[in-house]
Amino acid sequence: MAEHGKVAPARRRGLADEVADRIRDAVFSGAYPPGSQLREVELAEALGVSRGPVREALLRLEREGLVRSEWHRGSTVTTLSRQDVSELDSLRGALEHLAVGHVIAHASEADITAIEDAARRMERAADEHEMVRCDIEFHDAVYAAAHHQRLQDAWYAIRSQVHLFLLTRVGLNSDDYLSTIPDEHRELVAALRARDTEAALELFAVHRRRAFEVLTKDIR
Template sequence: MSEVKSEVVPLLLNRTTATEAATDAVRGLILSGAIPPGSLIRQDLLSKRLGVSRTPLREALQRLTVEGLIRLDHHRGAVAAAPSITELREIYELQEMLECVAARDALKHFTDADLADLRDCIDELSRAETSVEWIRGNLAFHTTMYRISEKKLVVEMITQLRNRAILYINMVARSGESRKRAEADHIEMVAVLASGDGDRLEELIRSHLRATLAWVESIIV
């Protein structure tokens, strides 16, 4: 019996690791825009590109379907998803509620080290020369801010919602005006976090999200 276990367990672990690695890789390609929304995901080409076999890749696509990043089209197969404007509005409505909850909790645990980390994120954004660099910096800022909260389930839900709306969030990176507005909001958010003003922080989060949604609506509606 011990010989059977020694053969099976490593295979199971390797497969799990390969699936997780493939999931992270494909998610990254979608979130960065390398796999554009609406595009067909060719599993044969993608498995070669990532250097993984078809089985973990197929499992990765199933996971990303649950996350809402991929949709299964009966005629075309796996397609990179983009929410409709109705879905986007619902996403932002939920984000407002959840981000305010996370921000309030973050205030309770905010430290000087967190302040330094957020200022580093702001500096990184200000130095971004390309849209891709700005997208990464923007993601780093929001991730850093909400990881301060100890409401981990809320933060997980925020991440899932942001991922589903990433196509439209990335549009901001292509507009100099929107980038400047977002960066100004980030600077004020950090100052308010440091001051401990929860009411003002909620106001900023709501206005930040609503301004982004309004800008996206002006482009696509």
Template sequence: MTRPVTSAERALQELRELILGGALSPGARLGEVELAERLGVSRTPVREALSRLAAEGLVEISPNRGARVATWTVAELEGVFDLRISLEPQLTGFAVPNASPADIEELDDLAHRMVEVGGPGPRQDLDALVPLNRAFHDRLVALAAHPTLATALAAAIHPPIVRRNFSAYDAESLRRSLAHHVEIVAALRADDPGWARAVMTAHISNARAVMVRAALHETAQHVSTQDPSDEEAS
């Protein structure tokens, strides 16, 4: 028998999707009363949901400004991607000699499934793309068998940034990203660590360009629509 979903769980699920899907933009104020009306619940489930989302890094809560959708500065994003680009290509290169034919087939399947669900068009499903992408990258890290670098990389990757990254892609950048996964598999088949490292470097550089461009746009948009009361509260 399926357990019924509580009001707090439903509020959490719906708010998470509104944020990750872009309906609530970075920096947007999250008033409990307005959200309760929008979601059809009381303020208590909304308050619980906001606390959970703050723990996930999707919401920022401060005494003076209340709850808002989390934002990342350009400098913070660049720091995340700088760390990734120093670690993930190395791990990808280490994975090459450890990848068995079965591992390569598994990665190949993930890469082509990502092309199917992530390719721009009416059948695109970014929600399905996210776990496939995570599985692909996690498999490479596992194959690298380098726990020290893997731990450092895990600390550098923020799931909300990854999910928003896909939402921010234009069609050309997304196609390029999906093609990188296929090419990394080709480098594994060729037993070429240098090729694999180079493609992963390009892959992360592509993601970085997308996110920095989106952050600059969001910053400009936020400044142009800033509520005067924000300045008084600061």
């Protein structure tokens, strides 16, 4: 316990952070789809660590919205409800609207090139899971180019949930996903490079709407 006027010593959480990264990567690679149970004992054994870091890691992932814990079920990978989908879509839309405006107003040529490079990586994606990862990295580049730290922080607060949103979309319907998504992102880059705010906002909205419509069609 800290003495009056002093802070307590910092607690090292490096191992828990690494465990959280490993579990997150396993979820995003499809090893643990939505609804999968995440058992502390099994994870600790697989990762070669004690249950303590696993428990801390699951708590961190719960704060990200990637994991949900219930007393009678333990920890499971989040299954998005229709309300979850709607809230994520509306919040993402608000953040992207602000991001697009700042990118067009403040992004350098190097920033736009970084966004374009992220879009090009999508052309080499081998499967849907890699494509979703590239999709998220594209949006990372957009928020970085906005040069608005609090906006970027807000994006990272929901980043894992948006990743799960896209994985859920692919799980429900992957028809033409690999073939159409790169083209969509090339159009987004072109509008940003042209500094065409109206076109960029419309294209980003259409991009979000397609995924939203797939999810809301099949999720109750």
